[in-house]
Amino acid sequence: xxxxxxxxxxxxxxxxxxxxxxxxxxxxxxxxxxxxxxxxxxxxxxxxxxxxxxxxxxxxxxxxxxxxxxxxxxxxxxxxxxxxxxxxxxxxxxxxxxxxxxxxxxxxxxxxxxxxxxxxxxxxxxxxxxxxxxxxxxxxxxxxxxxxxxxxxxxxxxxxxxxxxxxxxxxxxxxxxxxxxxxxxxxxxxxxxxxxxxxxxxxxxxxxxxxxxxxxxxxxxxxxxxxxxxxxxxxxxxxxxxxxxxx
Amino acid sequence: xxxxxxxxxxxxxxxxxxxxxxxxxxxxxxxxxxxxxxxxxxxxxxxxxxxxxxxxxxxxxxxxxxxxxxxxxxxxxxxxxxxxxxxxxxxxxxxxxxxxxxxxxxxxxxxxxxxxxxxxxxxxxxxxxxxxxxxxxxxxxxxxxxxxxxxxxxxxxxxxxxxxxxxxxxxxxxxxxxxxxxxxxxxxxxxxxxxxxxxxxxxxxxxxxxxxxxxxxxxxxxxxxxxxxxxxxxxxxxxxxxxxxxx
DNA sequence: GGCGGTTAATGTCAGAAAGACACTAATGAA
DNA sequence: TTCATTAGTGTCTTTCTGACATTAACCGCC
Numbered sequence: 001x002x003x004x005x006x007x008x009x010x011x012x013x014x015x016x017x018x019x020x021x022x023x024x025x026x027x028x029x030x031x032x033x034x035x036x037x038x039x040x041x042x043x044x045x046x047x048x049x050x051x052x053x054x055x056x057x058x059x060x061x062x063x064x065x066x067x068x069x070x071x072x073x074x075x076x077x078x079x080x081x082x083x084x085x086x087x088x089x090x091x092x093x094x095x096x097x098x099x100x101x102x103x104x105x106x107x108x109x110x111x112x113x114x115x116x117x118x119x120x121x122x123x124x125x126x127x128x129x130x131x132x133x134x135x136x137x138x139x140x141x142x143x144x145x146x147x148x149x150x151x152x153x154x155x156x157x158x159x160x161x162x163x164x165x166x167x168x169x170x171x172x173x174x175x176x177x178x179x180x181x182x183x184x185x186x187x188x189x190x191x192x193x194x195x196x197x198x199x200x201x202x203x204x205x206x207x208x209x210x211x212x213x214x215x216x217x218x219x220x221x222x223x224x225x226x227x228x229x230x231x232x233x234x235x236x237x238x239x240x241x242x243x244x245x246x247x
Numbered sequence: 248x249x250x251x252x253x254x255x256x257x258x259x260x261x262x263x264x265x266x267x268x269x270x271x272x273x274x275x276x277x278x279x280x281x282x283x284x285x286x287x288x289x290x291x292x293x294x295x296x297x298x299x300x301x302x303x304x305x306x307x308x309x310x311x312x313x314x315x316x317x318x319x320x321x322x323x324x325x326x327x328x329x330x331x332x333x334x335x336x337x338x339x340x341x342x343x344x345x346x347x348x349x350x351x352x353x354x355x356x357x358x359x360x361x362x363x364x365x366x367x368x369x370x371x372x373x374x375x376x377x378x379x380x381x382x383x384x385x386x387x388x389x390x391x392x393x394x395x396x397x398x399x400x401x402x403x404x405x406x407x408x409x410x411x412x413x414x415x416x417x418x419x420x421x422x423x424x425x426x427x428x429x430x431x432x433x434x435x436x437x438x439x440x441x442x443x444x445x446x447x448x449x450x451x452x453x454x455x456x457x458x459x460x461x462x463x464x465x466x467x468x469x470x471x472x473x474x475x476x477x478x479x480x481x482x483x484x485x486x487x488x489x490x491x492x493x494x
Numbered sequence: 495g496g497c498g499g500t501t502a503a504t505g506t507c508a509g510a511a512a513g514a515c516a517c518t519a520a521t522g523a524a
Numbered sequence: 525t526t527c528a529t530t531a532g533t534g535t536c537t538t539t540c541t542g543a544c545a546t547t548a549a550c551c552g553c554c
Contacts, residue, residue, distance in 0.1 A: 010261055010298035010299070010300070011261070011262070011302075012259040012260065013261075013262050014258070014260075015260050015333070015344055051257035052257070052260065052333070055335045056258070057333050058331065058332075058333040081330060081331060084346045086304050086305040088304055095301075097262055165531085166532085183530095183532090184515075184532080184533080185514080185515095187532065188512090188532095188533085188534095189512080203520095205521075205522085206521085206522095206531090207523080207529090208520095208528060208530075209520080209530030210519065210521055210529080210532075211520065211521060211530090212531055212532090213531085213532085224475075225475065225512095226473075228471075228472065228512095230512090230513080412502085413503085414502075429544085430501095430503090431503080431505085431543085431544075431545090432543080432544095434503065435503095435505095435541090436540095438503095452550075453500085453501065453502090454551060455498095455499065455550065455552065456500045456501030456502070456549080456551080457500080457501050457550055459501075459502055460503085472540075472541095474541095475541095477541090477542080495554105497552105497554085498551105498552090498554105499552090499553105500550085501550085502547100502549080503549095504545100504546080504547070504548085505547085506543100506544085507544090507545100508543085509541090509543105510539100510541080510542095511539085512539075512540095513537080513539090514535100514537080514538095515537105516535075516536100518534090519530100519532070519533090520529100520530090520531080521528105521530085522528095522529090523526100524528100
């Protein structure tokens, strides 16, 4: 049986992946940006990314680009698809559809010098503005995804090292949500939720101050009931983008 | 200044949109499926969809396909992007990336007979199995998205006609979540949440029984605090698919 | 007109969870 | 030993939800 090829009448497009790589540095949430080395948008900051290769699937492309930018392929990294943007005018050169991925890692070092990351740098998330292409939207959607995920899942532990204190975990929430989280209620919620964290039995000393108990990430993925953002502005959750359709 | 074209070394792909069209018929949640008229997967059921055209953006393509399938372009329809699937082997003919959209409408009629919808039919969501391509995954993800959205947003009203009763709204929840919802607590939650519904002042009589008050959808999009599924199996929320990456 | 059945709406009680915040504990430095 | 700092535990109140009872508003029938 002969199988017909796809009609040549259909559009053929380039597909890229764009990465929103988040980490926590200097007590604040940062995103990795690169300076465009050539047109279009030369000199402007953009999210890192690249073109899909022949017969390459999307997550592999995202992992490849991530490894290029951060040098990491650690399994503890979080990588998840967020949205797809396909406005024909988003890239002046040609019709390019991009699939964005949220990547989260424990404290990442300064960007490595590579051919694509020559002018890469960590930017505080509240300082991100005027990115190339539609990357402002891409970034905003991924940031909101990260914020929502901290409400409903135990994802925050991915921002931490293998062992961490409750205080460190709470500061992750504060960095991602952009506001204070009550230490007493946070401690009760996290340690009272089965599978969120697992005590190691050891402590980490700080000078001065009471030594803090150390924990590892537990097996639970879902945080149920969720820990909702309350006193940090009105929730502009990704839930509310009814009829949201990325172009 | 001359702008370089995209390198010919990068892959060029076909992009499609796939629609998960949900409606409620005969007290149950249904999805629109079409029977494939040609290879690959000829004779098998699939989600409706089609190829992106030259210079067409994704939501326009989704709307175009939706109009073809349902005859509707009603602004009250809900249409939102869900995920993108790009496994090179997902279509035997060529490397095709698909972007899935969730579409929700009030009670839709039997499928119109069109060239693409010749063998279209509504299928109860719990009877969906062995779809073509990777459409089982596509469908499962969109269904879960719909289920989650009923927890966090006022989206359920889109399944209803312009005016509806609280009982009708509750049956939407029961159809989408697949289990019973307590009428007394539901009524209190819905009518007690600002902006969820707005009373019309009229009633709808049923014979026999107490006339039910009629409502319209209110302005609120977010349902906060959310109305979480509790006694309908463990929540298999889309939140828990950490590291979920559609291929 | 009254009664019964059905559906809708309101109400009650209890418990869980979270918000707000105080107090105690465990250090190390001075 | 004292003090400052950080961590952890605790208390009270409020809010919300779960479970379920009761009342209300019909229409059909006698």
